[in-house]
Amino acid sequence: MTFKSLSLTAVLALGASAVQAEEVRVYNWSDYIDEELLAKFEAETGIDLIYDVFDSNEVLETKMLAGGSGYDVVVPSGTFLQRQISAGAFQKLDMSKLPNHKNMWDVVEKRTAQYDPDNAYSINYMWGTTGIGVNVGKVTELLGEDAPIDSWALVFDPANMEKLAGCGVHFLDAPAEMIPAALKYIGEDPDSQDPDVIAKAEGVYMAVRPYIQKFHSSEYINGLANGDICVAVGWSGDVLQARDRAAEADNGVEIAYHAPKEGAQMWFDQMAIPVDAPNPDAAHKFLNFIMDAQNMAAASNYVYYANGNLASQEFLVEDVIGDPAIYPDAATLENLFTTRPYPAKVQRVVTRLWTKIKSGT
Amino acid sequence: MRRLLLIAVPYLWLLALFLVPFIIVLKISLSDIALAIPPYTPTLDFAAGWAGIKAFFAGLDFENFIWLTEDDLYWKAYLSSLTIALISTVLTLMIGYPIAYGMARAPGEWRPTLMMLIILPFWTSFLIRVYSWMGILSQEGFLNQFLLWTGIINEPLIILNTKIAVYIGIVYTYLPFMILPIYAALDRLDESLIEAAEDLGCSRLSAFWLITVPLSKNGIAAGCFLVFIPALGEFVIPSLLGGSGTLMIGKVLWEEFFSNRDWPVASAVAIVLLLLLVIPIVLFQRNQQKQAEAEQ
Structure with a gap:
């Protein structure tokens, strides 16, 4: 490009941004x-x-x-x-x-x-809600026809997770939603801001930690749809998008979403x-x-x-x-819970706990 | 005057791109977290004049650095990053050296092409290259498909989301940075030295250890630093290829910054990381200087 045309382009670019x-x-x-x-x-x-x-x-x-x-x-x-x-x-x-x-x-x-x-x-x-997406075929193959796909027990009971580990389980990397879910599973108040209550989530996660493949908040959509993973704790619509992508691809993968019956976060x-x-x-x-x-x-x-x-x-x-x-x-809506934001001090406890859960340290 | 100007340019560069950002980060590391924009306090209030400046300095303390020593997460993350960076550097050297050696020994007319092949991957975005490793290493990926097809394995290997994938990613990404300086060193090697060694009764292998390796050690050192320093603070590769168990300081820093919204502690982590890096960087600098002096 000659100098002349170069400066011309520059002038044009300037002019374009002025009348943008x-x-x-x-x-x-x-x-x-x-x-x-x-x-x-x-x-x-x-x-x-x-x-x-x-x-x-x-x-x-x-x-x-x-x-x-x-x-x-x-x-x-x-x-x-x-x-x-x-x-x-x-x-x-x-x-x-x-x-x-x-x-x-x-x-x-x-x-x-x-x-x-x-x-x-x-x-x-x-x-929406935060719940569980499953690859119905693979999960029933591993856990039988009565697999608890509508319960937090599917992902928090080590007996189930041990069998599911091989086909891939993803959890959301969102402590503000995952900690309340674990608290709900053990019957505690999911909206608790008491560090002692929050600490109880650690036990729930440590028992199933070895069987969790990854904590990530968006990869599971494709993972479920392609059949790379068979269970994901995820957001309702994302799992349903995975269900649709699988149906479109016609790859024999059938995905279902459930807001767990114990109560799910809205x-x-x-x-x-x-x-x-x-x-x-x-x-x-x-x-x-x-x-x-x-x-x-x-x-x-x-x-x-x-x-x-x-x-x-x-x-x-x-x-x-x-x-x-x-x-x-209406009945399910009754069962959904909401949470309040954590104050800075409690947030630090939650993040630290989450890091510990994810990395084992 | 001209001399002064010449010296001033690199110093201004250092001042603008290193010292000023460093002081800003250092200042934040001495602040306290707050729910505001920006999320820390105190901020410098020039309108309040001298009183404002005094209040500003009174608000700074070393609390966040003390915090880093109280929780074992931080030193474990530093240690784990150091280990990963060190192992990756050794692996990169072991793979990079033979490649550089082969390039330096190749016929002259091949060398530009070989050089091109080493540089070629840079033409594709780094992120896309790391993403494609996800496609290669996943359980349904090319590697597993291939190994299953050849019958070497019966069950797909779990590589993605493990430390092994992180090593593969780092070695792959930084390999050119190891090869190029070693190649440069080997290329300048006077072949008659090796002939002389062989004439004097050295076997090829011992000539390699006694002549080639020592003469390329500057290239090896440069390559190692170029791999080790960025690998230590690496964030993208472990977060894309690594599992949740891969603890690295880059990720800890991210969590402090994004999940805790605690800029002051995040800045303290960054300052300590920088101090950890300054040591190898100073060593590298001295090595370069020695090399330059030796050549004069």
Whole structure:
């Protein structure tokens, strides 16, 4: 390239950035949206959408607390949202810019209000449960027809885990959900913030630790779908996505999800606008777009998670609205529990315990 | 004046890219955790003037470093990282040396091609290369499929998510850094020295040990440092290929930073890691200097 054409390109690039269209930057969980919706948003509003993904609340929280993340919309889960609100990381929503807010579902809003009083800072995107995904064929082959696939005993009883170890068991790498699950299994309060009670989870994990192949929060989707692993403690919709991928691949793998009967954790992923968002106006437009009944239904139909949008329910396919693994019936809903965020001191105990569980040190 | 400018450039470089970040991290390591943006206190408040600066220094202490000595997790992680880095370096040397030797002995017209082949993997993203190892090593992966097909094994081997996979990943990734300096040293080797040794009754093997190895020791040292230093703080390879039991300081640092949101303790871990690294780096520097002096 000659010098002349080089400088010409530079000038063109500069010119292009000066007249650049409006931008909105969204940071959401991986595998969590129908990508066609992103194109639709751009087409409807003319705003350029930059969409990045993460797979752990911890990564998002670190970006939020560091400040200057450059994102306009982020999606933390309930307890993380609550802590970040108290750190001053988010701005209050301007309801006058969110006419679609009328579509939201009061049943969900009542629960999310415990993290975000009056739902002033966030809207619910999706919610779900933390439970167990199994490769039905392999598990019944190893444990028999009456394998307890709807109980925490499947993954916390060493007798079961010993037999399952060979075909691969993954656990979520999310202490804020895994410790409560273990506490629930031994009949303790899963929402306990007492270090002595939390310490009891160690015994549960140490007994099954040798049989756990990996702690990871997203690999299990492909792992289950390909038949690489046969059990995963995971998030409802992710397991159901694995079920679908396996069905599409027609590889003979049949995946099922259960929220364990002893009680499973219910969580909420909330969309919020960082206090230093470069373009809060576009962020509101994005939230309003997401709260549109048909758009929200399209997202749920794609990712197999329930949403907090009542008006969207008439557009949901039967596979989603009719599946109790996604929209639990009243009895199951009773059995689901929520947790509060850990204070800093307790958080250190939890992380240390989790490191010990994972590494044996 | 010109001389001063010439010296100033590397020092400014060091100041901007090493000393300033180091002081920032050191400062955070002396702070306390807080629920705020940024998540530690105190922060320097210039508006408060002299009182603000005084309050700032009063808020700093060595609490976090004391904390590191109280929990056995940290020294165990440092030790485990040192072991993994050391074993990987030895393995890389054992594989890299013969390759470098072969390259240096190859006919002259082949050498550029061989050199190219060593550098070629860098054209693909490091992450993609580590990810492809997941495909090779997994239970349903190429390696197991191949071994099962040949009948060498009946059950698939569990390699992925173990320490073995971490060693494979580190050795594979850093091998070129071992080969290139050793090749450079061997390439400059005066072959007549070996001929002389053989004329004087040395067997080929003892000529190798008595002449070739000592003359390439600078290359060996350079290669070892280039592998050992990044392997010690490695985070990506153990988190992608290693199992949950692979304790490495890079992962501990990540947990402090991300899971505990405890920037001060994370910074303290980083400072100690840096001190651990400074020793081999200083040794490396002195080695390079000696080499340069010897050549003059």
